[in-house]
Amino acid sequence: MARQKQTELAVLGVLGVQPMSGYAVRAAIRDQLGFFWSESFGQIYPTLSALHARGEVEKHDGARPGSSLYSLTPTGRRRMLSLLEQPDSPTPRRDGFMLRLFFGRSLGPDACRELVAQARESAAHQLAVYQAIRAQVESETEYAEHKAYWLITLSAGEHTTRAAIAWADETLEKLDLSRGAYLL
Amino acid sequence: MARQKQTELAVLGVLGVQPMSGYAVRAAIRDQLGFFWSESFGQIYPTLSALHARGEVEKHDGARPGSSLYSLTPTGRRRMLSLLEQPDSPTPRRDGFMLRLFFGRSLGPDACRELVAQARESAAHQLAVYQAIRAQVESETEYAEHKAYWLITLSAGEHTTRAAIAWADETLEKLDLSRGAYLL
């Protein structure tokens, strides 16, 4: 799937849950999909215009003057479904942290240790955030069916983050051993 | 750290292990860093030129006519070190698979199950690849110090992938339960 269409999918997707403004679309993506997706205004507004031009979303007057509420048309819903079914072509990974660690020999064991320790901290923090969100989502009473899928993606985040912590702990140990060897 | 400089870091980094041609730089990045980094020719050659213009790499005649061997100059090595020490600013995540799953309610439980099952398969395959590479790297006798860091990044991949498998298994179970409930 062309990567461009993924932005359209994200926008159509959140609009499929309920109608909202462009600003709210961004907030929804940031707050609900933020851990594995992001869109900026510079993407959202033009996408919304294009979607509107193609009749996939409807534009209504919003609560404030100048603001608009967008909602999916039947065409839009069909489009979302068809995008959803297309296999995604993942963007090539570019993990700066791993890149640094790979060249760790040049960085030196101390700096590497620091890097991994920081990564461990931020993963631990992330895990706490996930769990706070989980509690919040679980207590939510609306969108019961959608909730289940939200929790599934959250759970993926939790698994990955716990793995990151375990890896960091293991790596710190290795690094300490080799540092010990180095100091002999 | 500006994202652009990361390409320079990757190029300087592999050149820091040993001098090689632009073509070989790409091969090294693909084969050794491929799981968490990627560069295309369209990036590598211009970067190499820029690095050369700034005196960070030296250009020597390669084995074939028209081919070049690039190696780090002392300036280049210092530059690599300084880039290595700068904190990285991660690109925002865009995980198309999670995006789809988040909108799973629209996709339907069967299609979701299929999606997750596929993800599980590809993770299992990935894990086998990691382990093959691990065996190969471990048997390598050169670059002993560098090897340790390579294995550390490999281990990160293994942890993440095992977590993905565990998550998939858990999720498949959940999905089957809810599908059962749906069918009642």
Added chain:
DNA sequence: TCATTCATGTAAGTGGTTACATGATTCA
């Protein structure tokens, strides 16, 4: 009244991929 949030949009720039063009060398 003043900061914050809601709201919409554009312009410039960046970082990157893809496809193309070209040609030598190696090896089956």
Added chain:
DNA sequence: TGAATCATGTAACCACTTACATGAATGA
């Protein structure tokens, strides 16, 4: 002899971010 690999580079395009510009509404 012909396919695969080694080798270098460019041009067009793409998705996306950042910064900017603007202004109304809300609420402390």
